[in-house]
Amino acid sequence: MILLLSLIVMGVAFAIFLFIYAYNNLHYDKKPLKRTFHAGFEEKQARLDNGTVLNYAEGPDHGPALLLIHGQSMQWEDYARVLPKLSMYYHVFAIDCHGHGKSSHDVMKYTAVSMGQDFLGFIKNIIGEPVIVSGHSSGGILAALIAANAPEEVLGVVLEDPPFFNVEPEEMQNTFVWKDSFEIVHNFKSQTEVDDYVEYYMENSYFWGLFGNLRSIVAKSTRNYREKHPGKALKLWYVPYAWIHGTIYLDNFDLDFAETFYTGSWFEGLNQEETLANIKLPSVYIKAATIYGKDGVLYAANSDENAKKVHSLIEDNEMITIKSGHDIHFEKPDEFINIMVNFSNRIK
Known part of the structure; x- marks a missing residue:
């Protein structure tokens, strides 16, 4: 009887575990997004003078303006796990890049230089004040480009695992x-x-x-x-x-x-070394763990060697390495939030 009861209890516990596991896999994105809108975020669209439409989410004004630029194939919603808490310290603008989400899908705009110019226009005409700009992955390259070429519009820059020197086709x-x-x-x-x-x-x-x-x-x-x-x-x-x-x-x-990115046309007019060397603002470079597969393939955005190169090219840069996969703000939201809060205090 005791054995039978034990088996029943174990079976029920396993069924509950399986239900929770399956439910989380099917609904993991719902609660963070619900919390984001509950925190006061609104989804909006801006049409630039050149006709480009940029979709974005704007949070309540609780501090300096923060522009978040997601990585390739993501959308602004990828930041949902960090947006509610970030909105307690910043006036957050999380944007959909060109070709992503509800922003314009126009192949003529798919270069770093064109996108950087549009985001600069967004800062000047929609945000209306200098920003802290944080970009993830290819968004980090865009953040660096904006900081290097328009320092008067940028208070500081956070580069979240950008693939510098491991990003052009030959690299x-x-x-x-x-x-x-x-x-x-x-x-x-x-x-x-x-x-x-x-x-x-x-x-x-x-x-x-x-x-x-x-x-x-x-x-x-x-x-x-x-x-x-x-x-x-x-x-x-x-x-x-x-x-x-x-x-x-x-x-x-x-x-x-x-x-x-396959053809390399996204990089037309972009010099990686010059872009990083021209950043003269407070900066943080967040590096995810460097991992190689058994076949020697680099799983990370950067090798350790290229990460050191990124760090050395930016004047007075702070480099933080985190044991995480590439999408740090999604995988390690608390650590990302802490970095951003500390950076806000550094800018003040």
């Missing part, structure tokens, strides 16, 4: 982002058999290929999910949400944007 051949993103996008655009990029990605992903036969199982689940939920972000109850978070906004992402 990326042996990196995770090349193999798991740009190369796959290019191959997808070169074929006509599969229409749904999310399905194509899951079937051809370098990341899921590391798990052997599991890729075919996940790919089949993806096809079934997308058939039943067309246009809905991919969520599989049995897959940890962090493993497929990178696909959540792909339906609102212009793949031509990724193609400009």
Whole structure:
């Protein structure tokens, strides 16, 4: 009898655990976004003089202006885990980059220089005061570009794991982002058999290929999910949400944007070394852990060598290394918030 009761209790406990696990994987993004709007954020759109539409979320005015620029294939909502607390210290503007979310999808704008000019116009005409600018990944390159070329409009800059010196085509051949993103996008655009990029990605992903036969199982689940939920972000109850978070906004992402990284055209007119050396403002460079795969592929945004180069080129820069994956503000929200709060105090 005792053994039977023990088995029943264990079974119930396991069922509860499984339910919570599945529920979190299917709804992980809902609560942070709900908290964001509850904190006073409003989603808005601004039309620049050149016709570009920039979609963004603006929080209540509780401090200096903070412009957040997300990484490639993300949207402003990717910051939802940190927005409520950041709004206690800043007047936050979290923006959708060109080709992402509800901002203009115009391939003529898909260069760092063009985007930087538009974001500068956004700072001058919409925000209306100098800002602290924080950018993640390719958004970090944009943040650096703005800080270097318009110091009168920037109070300070936070670079969240930007892939400097591991980002142009000739620099990326042996990196995770090349193999798991740009190369796959290019191959997808070169074929006509599969229409749904999310399905194509899951079937051809370098990341899921590391798990052997599991890729075919996940790919089949993806096809079934997308058939039943067309246009809905991919969520599989049995897959940890962090493993497929990178696909959540792909339906609102212009793949031509990724193609400009494959060809290198996004970097026209951008000199990485000069951009970093021209930053003369308070700055923080947040570096995620450097990891290499068994095949020697660089999984991180930067090698340690290139990270040191980034740090050395920026005058009086503070470098902070965090044990995290690439999307630091999503994976380690409390640590990111602490860095931003400390930076706010440093600017005052």
